[in-house]
Amino acid sequence: MSASRRQSPDTKAEIQAVALELFIEQGFTATSLQQIADRIGVTKAALYYHFPSKADLARSIFLPWKDDLDAFLDEAEAHPERSPRELIGDAFDVLVRHRGAFTAMMVDGSIIRHVDLIAWTGEWATRLQGLFVGPNPSIYQQTRVAIAFGGLNDAVFLLAQLPEEEVRPAAIDAVCGALGIETGELDN
Numbered sequence: 001m002s003a004s005r006r007q008s009p010d011t012k013a014e015i016q017a018v019a020l021e022l023f024i025e026q027g028f029t030a031t032s033l034q035q036i037a038d039r040i041g042v043t044k045a046a047l048y049y050h051f052p053s054k055a056d057l058a059r060s061i062f063l064p065w066k067d068d069l070d071a072f073l074d075e076a077e078a079h080p081e082r083s084p085r086e087l088i089g090d091a092f093d094v095l096v097r098h099r100g101a102f103t104a105m106m107v108d109g110s111i112i113r114h115v116d117l118i119a120w121t122g123e124w125a126t127r128l129q130g131l132f133v134g135p136n137p138s139i140y141q142q143t144r145v146a147i148a149f150g151g152l153n154d155a156v157f158l159l160a161q162l163p164e165e166e167v168r169p170a171a172i173d174a175v176c177g178a179l180g181i182e183t184g185e186l187d188n
Helices: 011-026 033-040 044-050 054-078 084-097 099-107 118-133 139-160 164-179
Strands: none
Touching (some): 011 033, 011 044, 011 099, 033 044, 054 084, 054 118, 084 099, 084 118, 084 139, 084 164, 099 139, 139 164
């Protein structure tokens, strides 16, 4: 069967997987649909059958991450009795599930603009902050939350070299420490 006629039920998932690999290797901006098609062995027209544009392809990769983070935040906000440790662990798990998309975003941050996630990333940060310090945080509190969760994000990259069962508890402990959760420091 010729490359242009190759249409398996997994073609869409294969396109997404190869696109994500290339986005991680060389960035979103530097990756062309032709490169994706060449790596898979299909025509560019076959890609357009599944995704009308590179931005649509990227959205199909990044929106599941967004949806998962939104679901995490909805659940966390609906259950304020959950402990900060549980919430931090759940946030880590969401990042791990979508670490390919997260890594691609870190390689080429312009992808946020191309998939229309700029406003959402600000909303996500505000909602996450609200879980730990409420609706009117001080600059001190905002800074600690930003540093703590920036560190949690960075911990996901350690999984390329270290086992998750060791990184996860260490990351949760570190975020709790940065937030001063055990000491009540974040309440200042």
